[in-house]
Amino acid sequence: MREMTTAALVLGASGMIGLQVVRQLLDNPAYHKVYAVSRKKIALEHPKLEQLLADFDSINALIENLQVDHLYSCLGSTQKKTPDKAVYYQIDHDYPVKVASILKDNGCQVVALVSSMGADEHSKNFYLRMKGETERDLTKVGIPSTLLFRPSLLIGERNENRLAEDIFSFLFKGINLLLWGPLKNYTSIQGKDVASAMIHASLKNPQGVHIYKTSTIKELA
Template sequence: MKTALLFGATGFIGSHLLRDLFDSPDYSRVIAVARKPLAVSHPKLTVLIGDLASLPALKPQLVADEVFIALGTTRKHTPDEAEYYKIDHDYPLQAAEIAKANGARSVFLVTAVGANVGSGVFYVRTKGEVERDILALDFDHTHIFRPSMILGERDEDRPRERLIIAIWRVLNPLLIGSANRYRGLTGNEIAHAIAKAARHQTAKVQIYHWQEMVALLRM
C-alpha cells in the first residue's frame, strides 16, 4: 500500500484525481497540499495547508511513494508574468524536489500540449521549462500529461470559456492524424488517465497526449 502526495487538489483536474486516489486500492494514504481546507473528507486523506512560500517548512511531512502535480493558474487570475511563473514553474518544481528528496520514486505532472522550452509563447515555454527541470530530477518514473482543451463543467462561471469548449466539442472529431493531440478531454478523463498510468509504470519517462491518455482509459 502506497502513499500519494497531491498538489492541486482544489483544481479542476486535481479534484477529480483526488477521488480516483481515494478509490484506488493501491493507496492507504493521500496527502493533499492546499492553500485552504478541502471541502471533502476521507479516511485516507491528510490535508496540509501550504503554498510555495511555506513548502520548505512542510518538508518533513511530505513523504510519499508518488507525487502528483496538477498545479496551474490562468492569465486572468494571475496577469503578472513573474507571479504566473512562480505558480506554473517554481511551485511544481519545488514540490517535486522535496518529494524526491523524501524518497518518492514517481512523479506525475500535468502541463499542456505543445510544451516547448524554445517557444516564443510565454505559456508554452513555461510548461516546457517545468517539464525540463522536473525531468532533470531523475525520478525512477516521470509521467508527463499534455492535455489540450480541458472540457467539462466548472464551478466558476466562465462564459467565454464555455463558448470555446462548445466550439471545441464540434472540432474534436475533425482533429485526426497528427492533429489528434489537440483533441479535448474532460478533467475527469484526464484524472482517470493519470490514475491508470500510476497502475502501469514501466518506462522511465512517458509523455501522454490525447491518444496515449485515451489508450489508458480503455485499459
C-alpha cells in the first residue's frame, strides 16, 4: 500500500468529474489531504477533506500559502449557464491558469486538466479555441508534470439537467459499438472513468506535457 504522502486540490469539485475525483481521492491511500474548491458546499464529509468555498475573485486569499502536490482542474461551464463569453472564458481559462500559477509557486508538481476532444487554440469555434488556449497557457505555467485530458462526450451523474447531452448519451451507447481504431476516441465515456484515469496518471508523475484522448483515458481508468 502506497504511503499517504500526497496532498491534492480539486478545482471545480461540485461538477460531474470534479466530484468523482474528490470521492476517489478520499478513497485512495496515497493521499492524506484533499482540498475541494467550489462555489457551494458539496455533500461529502471525510477526515481528509477540507472544503474551500470560493470563486475567481476570492480564491487567491484561500490558496496563496497552500502547498499541494497535485492539482486537478475540473472546471467547465456551458454556454447556456454562462451566455456571456467573457465570463465563460474567465471560468474555463483564466481560473485554472491562475490557480495553477499560484500553486506552482508553492511547489505543486502535477496538474491534471479536463479539456475537450478537439481542443485547438487556432479553431474558429469559440469553445474549442478556448479549451486549446487553456491547454496552451496552463502548459506555460511550467508545472513539471502537465496532464491534459481530452474526453469525448461525457456521461454520468450531473447536478444540472442537460437534456441534449442526455439524449446523445443514450444514442452513443449503441454507436460506441461501431467505433473502432482511431474512431475509439469518439466514443462516449463515463465521468468516473475520466476521474480514475486522471488520478492514475498523476500518481505516475510523468515529466513534461502529456495529452490523453478517450481511448487512452479508458485504458488508464
